[in-house]
Amino acid sequence: MKATGPIPAGYDRIDGELAIGGMTARALVEAAGDTPLFVYSARHLRTRMSDLRAAMPERLALHYAMKGNPFSPVLTLMNELVDGFDVASGGELELALNAGVDAARISFAGPGKRDRELQRAISLGVTLNCESEGEAARALAIGAQLGITPRIAIRVNPSFDLKGSGMKMGGGAKQFGVDAERVPALAEHLIAAGADWRGFHIYAGSQALSADAIIAMQAQTLALVGELTDAIGAAPPHVNLGGGFGIPYFPGDEPVDIQAVGAALSEAFDALPDILAETEFCIELGRYLVGEAGVYLTRIVDRKISHGEVFLITDGGLHHQLAASGNFGTVIRRNYPVAIATRYEAEPEEVASIVGCLCTPLDKLSDSAHLPRADVGDLVAIFCAGAYGASASPANFLGQGPAKEMLV
Numbered sequence: 001m002k003a004t005g006p007i008p009a010g011y012d013r014i015d016g017e018l019a020i021g022g023m024t025a026r027a028l029v030e031a032a033g034d035t036p037l038f039v040y041s042a043r044h045l046r047t048r049m050s051d052l053r054a055a056m057p058e059r060l061a062l063h064y065a066m067k068g069n070p071f072s073p074v075l076t077l078m079n080e081l082v083d084g085f086d087v088a089s090g091g092e093l094e095l096a097l098n099a100g101v102d103a104a105r106i107s108f109a110g111p112g113k114r115d116r117e118l119q120r121a122i123s124l125g126v127t128l129n130c131e132s133e134g135e136a137a138r139a140l141a142i143g144a145q146l147g148i149t150p151r152i153a154i155r156v157n158p159s160f161d162l163k164g165s166g167m168k169m170g171g172g173a174k175q176f177g178v179d180a181e182r183v184p185a186l187a188e189h190l191i192a193a194g195a196d197w198r199g200f201h202i203y204a205g206s207q208a209l210s211a212d213a214i215i216a217m218q219a220q221t222l223a224l225v226g227e228l229t230d231a232i233g234a235a236p237p238h239v240n241l242g243g244g245f246g247i248p249y250f251p252g253d254e255p256v257d258i259q260a261v262g263a264a265l266s267e268a269f270d271a272l273p274d275i276l277a278e279t280e281f282c283i284e285l286g287r288y289l290v291g292e293a294g295v296y297l298t299r300i301v302d303r304k305i306s307h308g309e310v311f312l313i314t315d316g317g318l319h320h321q322l323a324a325s326g327n328f329g330t331v332i333r334r335n336y337p338v339a340i341a342t343r344y345e346a347e348p349e350e351v352a353s354i355v356g357c358l359c360t361p362l363d364k365l366s367d368s369a370h371l372p373r374a375d376v377g378d379l380v381a382i383f384c385a386g387a388y389g390a391s392a393s394p395a396n397f398l399g400q401g402p403a404k405e406m407l408v
Contacts, residue, residue: 068286294386317356
């Protein structure tokens with residue numbers, strides 16, 4: 001038997017069944033028309049944003065990194081809750097615009113931006129987080145062709161990373177950003193060339209659960225901002241401090257102490273040099289804002305025993321939940337939070353593995369978990385499915401197609 005991750009707080013029960021947004025799992029599936037189904041809880045999204053704002057300094061703006069979940073109704077709701085959006089492709093830019101996001105509230109990061117993406121962003125007044133001197137040169141040239149002053153920030157590759165993070169985005173040789181020692185020269189060039197220089201974007205890592213690690217990273221980031229500002233001789237109008245806040249996926253994981261992070265950041269802001277008095281600061285979060293708000297519902301279509309082990313075979317799988325299968329950035333596969341949604345209050349009585357419908361041994365959603373007995377027709381719930389699920393999984397593998405999605 002292998003342990004499963006902690007089920008996030010805030011999910012309800014109705015007549016012994018998992019309920020989200022006042023609807024049982026069966027009712028949600030009926031409303032959607034089929035399984036597999038991603039369900040996103042508006043209440044969880046609103047609560048997470050409210051709690052985060054209460055914990056962070058008032059000076060700090062909160063941005064949504066929409067790579068976490070680009071589902072249009074989620075974007076529309078987040079547009080009411082956050083101060084800005086961070087996109088990482090031309091496709092994400094269009095999704096944000098279609099959801100009603102003001103282009104002036106969007107920043108665009110990511111290596112390999114194509115000229116047509118730069119042109120579209122510049123024409124709209126989107127802030128470009130430039131990843132290299134070459135990209136900055138192309139942005140300046142395209143701006144000149146359009147007769148529009150480009151809004152350009154520099155994505156900085158710092159010399160440090162986020163300790164204990166699940167994915168390191170800075171420190172050492174990286175495809176992301178401009179090495180810190182080369183940033184002052186690029187900033188001076190952009191200012192001299194007449195660009196609307198917007199400041200810095202510094203993102204060191206993601207999926208950290210240690211408040212101490214996040215606090216240390218933010219302190220290093222602010223120190224770096226001070227050093228770069230001194231070298232350039234001009235204050236950055238805006239600084240994106242990155243994100244890095246993780247969520248508990250696995251057994252033993254504990255949530256980030258955001259009160260501690262917020263208190264430390266408030267003290268750090270109070271100690272900033274005078275030259276940064278007018279600089280605006282933000283953090284960008286994706287997974288932390290939406291991850292625990294999502295549940296993946298999939299139906300058991302077969303129950304079988306092989307060499308004494310129980311397998312619950314579902315109509316879902318890694319083509320929708322690549323991360324839960326252990327094939328998206330994890331070194332050692334561990335179980336996500338899972339439940340039998342239609343027997344949510346039943347006591348565990350057997351050890352079973354929950355697998356998908358794909359013809360590959362990699363398609364395992366939960367390995368040897370202690371669960372209530374489940375049969376054909378029961379619904380399985382995989383929690384922490386709100387981020388990097390539907391959009392970060394190979395939905396078309398074996399011709400399966402995408403899952404349904406809904407916000408309630």
